[in-house]
Amino acid sequence: MRARAFALARAYDAFWLAESSGLRMAFFRIAFALYMLGYLGVLAPHVSVMFSDEGVYAPYLVPDLAPSPAVAHALFGSMLLLCCGLLAGYRTELCAAALLALYLHHYFLQLAVKQSSFERLIIIYLAVLMFAGAGQRLGLDGLRARAPRVAWAERLIAAQSIFLYTGSGLWKAVNPAWHGGALLQSTFQGMWATPLGFAIARAELPAAAWTGLSLGVIALELSLGPLLFFRRTRPLGIALALGFHLSNWVLLFIPEFMVCVAALLVFAEEATLERLVARARELGARRRV
Amino acid sequence: MHALALFVLYGNAAVALQPRVLHRKSIGLPRPDWVTDAFLMTGMFGSYVTRNADLFIGGLRTDDGRARDRGRWIPLDVREHFPARLGVAMTQLFVMRHWDTYGAVAQHHAWRGLAARIRARHNRRHPEAPVARVRFGQIDWPQHPAGYREGKRAPRVRATTWFEERPLRTAQR
Numbered sequence: 001m002r003a004r005a006f007a008l009a010r011a012y013d014a015f016w017l018a019e020s021s022g023l024r025m026a027f028f029r030i031a032f033a034l035y036m037l038g039y040l041g042v043l044a045p046h047v048s049v050m051f052s053d054e055g056v057y058a059p060y061l062v063p064d065l066a067p068s069p070a071v072a073h074a075l076f077g078s079m080l081l082l083c084c085g086l087l088a089g090y091r092t093e094l095c096a097a098a099l100l101a102l103y104l105h106h107y108f109l110q111l112a113v114k115q116s117s118f119e120r121l122i123i124i125y126l127a128v129l130m131f132a133g134a135g136q137r138l139g140l141d142g143l144r145a146r147a148p149r150v151a152w153a154e155r156l157i158a159a160q161s162i163f164l165y166t167g168s169g170l171w172k173a174v175n176p177a178w179h180g181g182a183l184l185q186s187t188f189q190g191m192w193a194t195p196l197g198f199a200i201a202r203a204e205l206p207a208a209a210w211t212g213l214s215l216g217v218i219a220l221e222l223s224l225g226p227l228l229f230f231r232r233t234r235p236l237g238i239a240l241a242l243g244f245h246l247s248n249w250v251l252l253f254i255p256e257f258m259v260c261v262a263a264l265l266v267f268a269e270e271a272t273l274e275r276l277v278a279r280a281r282e283l284g285a286r287r288r289v
Numbered sequence: 290m291h292a293l294a295l296f297v298l299y300g301n302a303a304v305a306l307q308p309r310v311l312h313r314k315s316i317g318l319p320r321p322d323w324v325t326d327a328f329l330m331t332g333m334f335g336s337y338v339t340r341n342a343d344l345f346i347g348g349l350r351t352d353d354g355r356a357r358d359r360g361r362w363i364p365l366d367v368r369e370h371f372p373a374r375l376g377v378a379m380t381q382l383f384v385m386r387h388w389d390t391y392g393a394v395a396q397h398h399a400w401r402g403l404a405a406r407i408r409a410r411h412n413r414r415h416p417e418a419p420v421a422r423v424r425f426g427q428i429d430w431p432q433h434p435a436g437y438r439e440g441k442r443a444p445r446v447r448a449t450t451w452f453e454e455r456p457l458r459t460a461q462r
Contacts, residue, residue: 016294046372054413056370056406058384058399113399114377115386117330124297131290156294160301164330167305174310183337189432190341191376201434253374 015155022149023273024266026089026137028157031262032125033087036099039122039256040079047076050110060112075102086129089139096129117164118256124160125263128153138277154266161263162225165241169221178218181210192252200251220244234267304328326390341437342429344382345448346370348411348420355417363418370407382425383451400452408454424453 049055052072059065067075079102085095103126111119132153135141172178187193188201205213220240227237241264249255265273299318304325307317346365350358371378384403388396404423412419430446433439 016291049370049372049410054410056403056410058381058387058403060386064402110381113384113386114380115329115389116380120327120330127293128297131293152290152294156297160297163298163301163305167301167330170306171308174308177337186337186339186432189434189437190338191379191437193437198434198436253376 016150016152018151018155020149020151020154021270021274022133022137023270023277024154024268025132025134026139027265027268027273028154028262029086029089029092029129029132029134030138031265032129032259033083035259035262036083036122037080037087039259040076040083044076044080047073051076051106055110057110058113059110060108062108066109075105078102079106086135089135089137089141092135092139092141093130093133096126096132100126100130116256118259121160121164121259121263125157125259128156157263157266158228161241161260161266162228164260165221165228166225169218169224172218172221178214179211181207181212181214184214184217185210187252192254194251194253197251228267234269238264238267300324300328305330322390339432340429341432341440342379342427343375343438343441344371344378344425345428346382346407346423346425348408349422349424351419351421354419358418362424363420365407365411365420365423369414370410379427397452401454404452404454422454422456424450426450426452 043050048069050057051066052069053066054069055066055072057066066072079099082095082099082102086092086099100123103122107119107123133141133147133149134153136146136149177183185201188197193201221244224237224241224244227233227240242261245257245261248257303318303320305328307320311317312320344367346367347362348365349362350360352359367378367382371381373381382403384396384399387399404425407425408420408423411423426449428441428446428448430438430441
């Protein structure tokens with residue numbers, strides 16, 4: 001019994017602490033930092049109205065502790081600076097921890113009110129980055145003493161992505177509103193729909209086509225988990241997930257979910273990423289010559 | 290590290306992989322409300338509507354400032370207080386999270402705070418037209434595939450006030 005418990009613990013450790021090149025997390029870190037710069041950049045002109053005591057906000061689970069506009073701008077500006085630190089891979093763990101603390105302040109003060117999934121993902125990703133050593137490759141942290149690189153962070157983010165797609169498909173599968181096409185048809189005429197979404201709504205598709213589309217979304221989401229899990233089907237999984245998020249962006253104007261695309265990078269083959277880095281270095285060297 | 294991994298895995302397994310329908314049948318892992326709240330990432334676009342909507346905010350003018358609309362309800366610029374696109378502004382003004390997680394009482398409580406902040410912000414920015422009370426809600430109309438506001442024509446348009454501040458007692462003024 002005891003021996004079995006030890007074996008289980010060893011297998012658990014072996015899974016999380018397997019050796020890694022660190023490239024997947026480096027690519028994730030860069031993509032995620034770029035996403036955060038874009039996401040926060042869009043909010044930046046509205047700091048006073050969203051996050052200061054002269055603004056309009058709805059605190060969630062916290063007392064009303066909105067700072068003055070000057071302090072609110074300083075806190076928000078610090079988030080942008082920390083995103084740049086993350087992008088450069090400079091003191092990555094520290095940047096992630098400070099960014100998480102500041103993000104949580106803004107989240108509970110204002111952002112949480114929206115009940116958005118992608119903001120919960122941002123919090124989880126930042127928490128993972130606090131321990132990931134993600135700046136050791138393609139980052140300034142690589143210039144300092146290196147800790148051994150393990151697969152813990154990339155596997156946790158991979159697991160989170162698989163849970164996200166599988167769970168989302170499952171929730172839709174048990175929701176009767178998703179079993180017909182009416183929900184999707186109304187969504188393409190609603191407040192999130194883009195002109196392209198409206199164009200599809202105008203196409204006078206038969207009810208069966210809308211139902212087929214709706215069931216297709218469920219099937220896609222349920223299949224993404226297994227496709228991403230198995231190594232041989234990962235390229236297809238990555239392509240389908242990318243297409244799914246892009247279509248969410250062009251049919252329904254919700255670009256915020258592109259944060260999930262950053263997470264897809266942890267499913268990439270290390271050899272592919274190594275080749276990309278080598279090619280980029282080669283190009284850089286040629287330019288210098 | 291391991292604690293964070295276990296927490297993320299458990300939260301997802303308990304919430305993402307167990308839709309409410311299954312959980313109500315007592316199938317699955319125990320999950321306190323705060324775990325559900327933290328890991329509820331899967332329920333988007335769960336219900337559909339047949340009407341599109343715009344938001345409105347109104348303010349009851351005080352007896353100060355400009356003369357022409359004193360004592361009357363005037364429209365306030367929604368974008369001045371909620372600069373995000375309509376879908377996001379809708380979730381903010383409706384205080385979606387409070388309603389979805391803690392119900393109508395929490396929503397009403399949040400609305401009181403929101404209304405006070407809208408009023409204070411308006412009065413700061415428009416000292417020539419201060420308001421004593423604020424109300425807000427939505428104007429909606431049937432959906433139309435030709436465009437978001439294509440169906441916004443009388444008599445199919447209806448207004449619903451979600452929240453209206455109570456009159457302040459004289460002593461409070």
